[in-house]
Amino acid sequence: MRGLVPILAGRALSALSAQVLAVAVGWQIYALTHSVAALGLIGLTQFLPMASLIFLAGHTADHYNRRRIVQICQCVEVIASLIMGIASLTGHLAPWAIFVLVATFGALRSFEAPAQQTFLPSVATPAQFPRAAALSSSLFQMASIAGPSIGGLLYGLGAGYCYLICAAGFVASFCATTLLNLPKRTVGRSPMTLASVFGGIAFLRRREDLLGAISLDLFAVLLGGATAMLPVYASDVLSLGPIGLGVLRSAPALGALSMSLFLARRPLTGRCGAIMFGAVGIFGIATIVFGLSHTLWVSVAALAVLGAADVISVVIRGALTQLATPDSMRGRVSAVNMLFIGSSNQLGEFESGMLASVIGPEAAVVFGGFGTLCVAGLWIRLFPSLWRLNRLEDVRADDVT
Numbered sequence: 001m002r003g004l005v006p007i008l009a010g011r012a013l014s015a016l017s018a019q020v021l022a023v024a025v026g027w028q029i030y031a032l033t034h035s036v037a038a039l040g041l042i043g044l045t046q047f048l049p050m051a052s053l054i055f056l057a058g059h060t061a062d063h064y065n066r067r068r069i070v071q072i073c074q075c076v077e078v079i080a081s082l083i084m085g086i087a088s089l090t091g092h093l094a095p096w097a098i099f100v101l102v103a104t105f106g107a108l109r110s111f112e113a114p115a116q117q118t119f120l121p122s123v124a125t126p127a128q129f130p131r132a133a134a135l136s137s138s139l140f141q142m143a144s145i146a147g148p149s150i151g152g153l154l155y156g157l158g159a160g161y162c163y164l165i166c167a168a169g170f171v172a173s174f175c176a177t178t179l180l181n182l183p184k185r186t187v188g189r190s191p192m193t194l195a196s197v198f199g200g201i202a203f204l205r206r207r208e209d210l211l212g213a214i215s216l217d218l219f220a221v222l223l224g225g226a227t228a229m230l231p232v233y234a235s236d237v238l239s240l241g242p243i244g245l246g247v248l249r250s251a252p253a254l255g256a257l258s259m260s261l262f263l264a265r266r267p268l269t270g271r272c273g274a275i276m277f278g279a280v281g282i283f284g285i286a287t288i289v290f291g292l293s294h295t296l297w298v299s300v301a302a303l304a305v306l307g308a309a310d311v312i313s314v315v316i317r318g319a320l321t322q323l324a325t326p327d328s329m330r331g332r333v334s335a336v337n338m339l340f341i342g343s344s345n346q347l348g349e350f351e352s353g354m355l356a357s358v359i360g361p362e363a364a365v366v367f368g369g370f371g372t373l374c375v376a377g378l379w380i381r382l383f384p385s386l387w388r389l390n391r392l393e394d395v396r397a398d399d400v401t
Contacts, residue, residue, distance in 0.1 A: 010176035012139035017169030019147020024162035049106035054335045057111040061331025066115040073112035074174040085163030114334040121322040134263035141257035200332030212383030213317045218340045223371035232361045251300045252307030259308035273389030279312035284372030291365030319392045
């Protein structure tokens with residue numbers, strides 16, 4: 001497992017820096033504009049470059065040196081963070097410049113993530129991969145918990161210091177990437193065609209289990225968007241205030257972290273398909289319980305269970321996606337997976353908000369929980385091979401010509 005340390009460190013440092021950056025950008029854009037719409041546009045500004053470039057990025061990851069792609073992206077992230085930091089400290093960072101730089105980070109992320117996600121299965125054996133994936137998830141959850149706190153504390157000194165710390169984090173991530181000892185791979189510089197760029201979709205259509213796993217997550221998260229309603233619950237349902245909102249927001253991450261650490265020590269050994277569907281079902285039930293709760297400890301417990309169940313699904317889907325995909329296709333399949341995950345989070349928040357405006361927040365959350373349960377039941381019938389999936393290390397990649 002020693003060879004995995006640079007991979008895990010690089011991803012964790014990059015995630016931590018991204019979390020600090022997100023907090024600083026959100027606070028600063030609101031301080032400069034006093035516009036709630038501007039906060040929403042920040043998310044859209046990040047998502048649109050990713051959605052438009054992700055298939056090209058997947059093709060690039062499969063046809064060029066993956067480590068070099070990640071290093072180039074991290075170098076540009078360092079430069080962009082330094083520009084934001086220096087401009088903030090000198091009082092010259094205008095809102096339009098923030099949007100431009102945020103879009104730049106979105107574009108960089110679209111190329112960095114598919115290439116970076118191929119590192120773990122290149123180094124870990126099939127038997128090691130589930131535990132390594134759980135460790136990676138643990139570090140990501142730690143970054144998700146610590147990043148906003150660090151960002152909030154540093155923002156008290158000024159947004160510029162947040163951006164400079166982000167630059168330092170991206171430098172450290174670049175150093176970890178440089179230390180990677182990846183196996184040599186033959187890179188084929190085939191012409192870029194529509195068939196090649198969208199090869200990940202064609203591959204998933206041939207692998208029922210992979211398509212089922214990725215689409216299950218898409219629709220489950222799309223319907224079960226309870227976290228989008230947390231501000232409303234903290235303010236109007238539970239009457240908690242800002243501190244209570246912080247507690248609610250941390251509960252899913254704490255549940256996810258606890259489950260990630262458990263899976264790192266006790267990796268799944270059998271009936272992984274049934275366990276994945278069970279986790280999605282628990283996710284839906286926890287969403288319903290949270291939607292009906294008017295008691296703080298019940299709401300926190302439901303959110304923690306929701307986060308823990310989500311990690312089980314994420315670890316199984318991640319391992320299945322990487323282990324069942326040949327190395328020559330991992331960049332493109334990871335790109336499709338990344339697009340589905342990004343779409344489910346963004347569209348899930350939109351769906352929850354629109355539905356809540358029509359039937360109310362509590363009814364919207366409960367409806368989403370029942371919708372998730374229905375999706376899980378339907379997907380068992382549509383993708384029986386995914387339900388029958390046993391051991392992750394027994395998954396074999398199809399040959400791709």
